[in-house]
Amino acid sequence: MSKKPTRLPAxxxxxxxxxxxxxxxxxxxxxxxxxQGTVLHMQRNGMSAIxxxxxxxxxxxxxxxxxxxxxxxxxxELNNTLTGLTVEG
Amino acid sequence: xxxxxxxxxxxVAQDAITHLRIxxxxxxxxxxxxxQMFEKNFGPWPNFQTGVDHCLxxxxxxxxxxxxxxxxxxxxxxxxxxxxxxxxxxxxxxxxMMMLYCESTIMDAYFKxxxxxxxxxxxxxxxxxxxxxxxxxxxxxxxxxxxxxxxGIPSKHQIDTYVWVLLHDIVMVKGHYVEKLSWGHTVPxxxxxxxxxQQGLQLLPKKSLYEESSQLALAFGDFTSFAxxxxxxxxxxxxxxxxxxxxxxxxxxxxRSEITAGPVNGSIGxxxxxxxxxxxxxxGNSLTVQYYAGDTNGNYDFxxxxxxxxxxxxxxxxxxxxxxxxxxxxxxxxYLTYKLGEYVISYHFPEDTAxxxxxxxxxxxxxxxxxxxxHANGMIIELLNSLIGGLQK
Numbered sequence: 001m002s003k004k005p006t007r008l009p010a011x012x013x014x015x016x017x018x019x020x021x022x023x024x025x026x027x028x029x030x031x032x033x034x035x036q037g038t039v040l041h042m043q044r045n046g047m048s049a050i051x052x053x054x055x056x057x058x059x060x061x062x063x064x065x066x067x068x069x070x071x072x073x074x075x076x077e078l079n080n081t082l083t084g085l086t087v088e089g
Numbered sequence: 090x091x092x093x094x095x096x097x098x099x100x101v102a103q104d105a106i107t108h109l110r111i112x113x114x115x116x117x118x119x120x121x122x123x124x125q126m127f128e129k130n131f132g133p134w135p136n137f138q139t140g141v142d143h144c145l146x147x148x149x150x151x152x153x154x155x156x157x158x159x160x161x162x163x164x165x166x167x168x169x170x171x172x173x174x175x176x177x178x179x180x181x182x183x184x185x186m187m188m189l190y191c192e193s194t195i196m197d198a199y200f201k202x203x204x205x206x207x208x209x210x211x212x213x214x215x216x217x218x219x220x221x222x223x224x225x226x227x228x229x230x231x232x233x234x235x236x237x238x239x240x241g242i243p244s245k246h247q248i249d250t251y252v253w254v255l256l257h258d259i260v261m262v263k264g265h266y267v268e269k270l271s272w273g274h275t276v277p278x279x280x281x282x283x284x285x286x287q288q289g290l291q292l293l294p295k296k297s298l299y300e301e302s303s304q305l306a307l308a309f310g311d312f313t314s315f316a317x318x319x320x321x322x323x324x325x326x327x328x329x330x331x332x333x334x335x336x337x338x339x340x341x342x343x344x345r346s347e348i349t350a351g352p353v354n355g356s357i358g359x360x361x362x363x364x365x366x367x368x369x370x371x372x373g374n375s376l377t378v379q380y381y382a383g384d385t386n387g388n389y390d391f392x393x394x395x396x397x398x399x400x401x402x403x404x405x406x407x408x409x410x411x412x413x414x415x416x417x418x419x420x421x422x423x424y425l426t427y428k429l430g431e432y433v434i435s436y437h438f439p440e441d442t443a444x445x446x447x448x449x450x451x452x453x454x455x456x457x458x459x460x461x462x463x464h465a466n467g468m469i470i471e472l473l474n475s476l477i478g479g480l481q482k
Binding site for chain 2: 028030031033036037038039044047048050051052053055056058059060061062066067068069071072075076078079081
């Protein structure tokens with residue numbers, strides 16, 4: 001019943017989510033620097049030709065955030081929920 | 090007088106599952122619980138509340154929420170959700186214990202074409218910049234079912250299309266487990282509720298410990314937040330004493346991370362604990378190493394314009410304080426870097442599971458999030474970055 005941990009069997013080895021991500025981001029820009037220092041800007045779909053000895057960088061969409069502040073806010077929320085929890089009897 | 094558990098029995102009113110609902114109500118009553126069901130005991134209906142509000146209030150009052158999904162979608166409300174769906178959402182927002190069931194052939198059908206719904210929603214988000222409304226998903230699925238019979242989407246005349254919207258929200262968006270229920274079978278209530286009782290009995294004796302732990306966590310949370318503000322706003326740091334030792338201490342604190350992605354946090358792989366940290370300072374035309382520690386021969390300086398250096402790339406292209414992630418497949422290493430004013434700091438994380446250039450490109454943000462959200466990693470990196478920021482005031 002609800003104790004079963006599995007929800008998406010296909011995601012166990014990352015295969016399902018990997019193929020989903022491939023389908024959704026074929027145009028993602030990847031910056032590759034080879035051993036000679038040549039910088040290449042390529043799309044995700046064009047990466048199959050690059051060698052393993054290549055430094056890769058993908059610009060992140062993550063913005064600067066304050067992790068301590070976020071964790072503290074979350075802790076406050078959780079604590080408020082737990083404080084309201086009473087067990088009768 | 091013992092207090093009975095209120096168990097909300099939710100489903101669309103349809104003849105095919107009446108026996109299931111009535112059977113559940115009678116069995117739960119016999120076991121001493123207080124089942125709540127629309128056609129049995131929802132009255133009296135207050136005239137100052139809509140029928141939907143009254144149902145939602147009943148969900149909020151229950152201890153356990155139980156849902157049966159069959160072929161009917163249910164009564165649509167003006168906001169684009171069925172009443173049954175709203176009841177489920179209320180149970181989610183109230184953090185109710187849930188038992189969710191779906192007729193097995195419907196569940197099997199959904200798992201065959203759920204990717205079509207996921208793909209439609211993602212493409213819609215990219216093209217329209219918003220999530221599709223439920224009626225838009227319904228329209229799409231109905232068209233797809235007629236246009237493409239091999240898609241596996243049953244006709245709306247067999248199964249109401251809204252059933253797929255509800256299932257998708259439960260399985261893919263909220264990530265809740267739905268148990269398949271074969272036609273003619275009933276839920277073994279006594280043993281299932283005994284299972285829940287067993288879980289509850291493990292927690293109840295530790296209630297005071299959890300409350301104390303929660304209070305302590307809050308106290309440390311307040312202290313950490315205050316300490317961070319003091320370091321950031323009120324302290325000028327003239328130098329880092331024993332910088333290499335500081336980096337070594339930081340390395341020992343940065344732990345191994347599981348990397349997950351997608352709506353149900355499917356596992357992608359993992360990254361080992363931090364193996365090295367290097368700190369560089371911009372001096373003239375060079376990014377000069379200030380301190381380095383851990384498994385690296387990092388006693389290198391880099392020219393600011395060196396195109397092959399991730400340190401130079403970080404200094405020239407990244408915004409202050411925004412993390413960048415580099416990957417070198419042949420070295421099996423990730424480099425998490427930050428530009429901090431005239432400094433660049435790089436944290437080295439070796440692969441744990443096998444990664445590839447393609448996986449790195451697909452999941453860059455998820456890898457960064459995975460590293461920073463694991464245990465105290467993000468807070469330690471933030472503190473170290475703040476200290477380096479404090480050097481420059």
